[in-house]
Amino acid sequence: SGTWKYHWNLELKKRWFGPAGGPDSEIGWRIYLENQRKWIEYLTERVRDQTKPLTDIFPSRLSEESxxxxxxxxxxxxxxxxxxxxxxxxxxxxxxxxxxxxxxxxxxxxxxxxIYSGSLPKRVMNYVIYPRMLRMEWALEAFLEGGRDLLFEWLIVDPRTKSNEQVNKVIDDLLSLPGNEEMARHFK
Incomplete structure (x- = not known):
């Protein structure tokens, strides 16, 4: 999804990714969630309608999953x-x-x-792979050691993060979800 320069604010996202600001914008997420809601509603109706076979919408052929x-x-x-x-x-x-x-x-x-792959171009390694590996290491460190500080440090460097308050709210919201009590204790 690019670097921070493409995600600074909604106006900039619209410039780079079109009127909705791309899938990772406030508008893009609303569109995505609304489409998911409609799809679930449609599937629920189809499951309840015993007069039409589900193979009308899910043909019996291999999916693209391998x-x-x-x-x-x-x-x-x-x-x-x-x-x-x-x-x-x-x-x-x-x-x-x-x-x-x-x-x-x-x-x-x-x-x-x-099947031996060899090496990737240096620019791909430096700009894509190494940053992802660092985020992976930060996430693992946060998971293994626990503590809110490490979780905060991992999230604050995400290019979509806009403020310390946003990170704290995300952490608070995640840790307060039902079923996340053990995680909340781990990331105290």
């Missing part, structure tokens, strides 16, 4: 190449071995076989 074909490749020893999430283990130069990467791999009855 999990079923991956299972089929493993269970029935059918070779296929899929995008999979696996520990790097030398697949992409410059990324630690224990970081999970999404890469193409051949899958069959014997398992998942890496």
């Amino acid at each position: 999990v079923v074909p991956i299972i089929d490749s493993i269970a029935n020893d059918r070779k296929g190449v899929y995008q999979v999430n696996i520990p790097n283990e030398g697949m992409i130069t410059g990324i630690p071995d224990d970081v999970v990467v999404e890469v193409p791999a051949e899958v069959d009855g014997k398992g998942v076989h890496r």
Whole structure:
């Protein structure tokens, strides 16, 4: 979604991403949530209507999700190449071995076989991969050590963050949700 310079305020988001300011703007989120509400309402009506088969809206064909074909490749020893999430283990130069990467791999009855990827361009590593790895490390540190300070530090550097107050409100809102009592104790 770009850097902070594209997300400074709604006016700037509209300049870069069009009248709605992109999917990550206040307007974009309202549109997204409204579309989700309409879709759920439509599905609820269709489920209750016993006169029409659900295959009218969900045809019996493979989805674009690769999990079923991956299972089929493993269970029935059918070779296929899929995008999979696996520990790097030398697949992409410059990324630690224990970081999970999404890469193409051949899958069959014997398992998942890496297709060596090599290295990414230096600019991609510097501007995309390394910043994401840092955010991942900050998130893991916050999770493992607990404490509100680390959670705050992790969220304040997000390019969508506009103020300290916003971060505190997000943390307060998340920790006060029903079912998040254990998390609230962890991030005291």
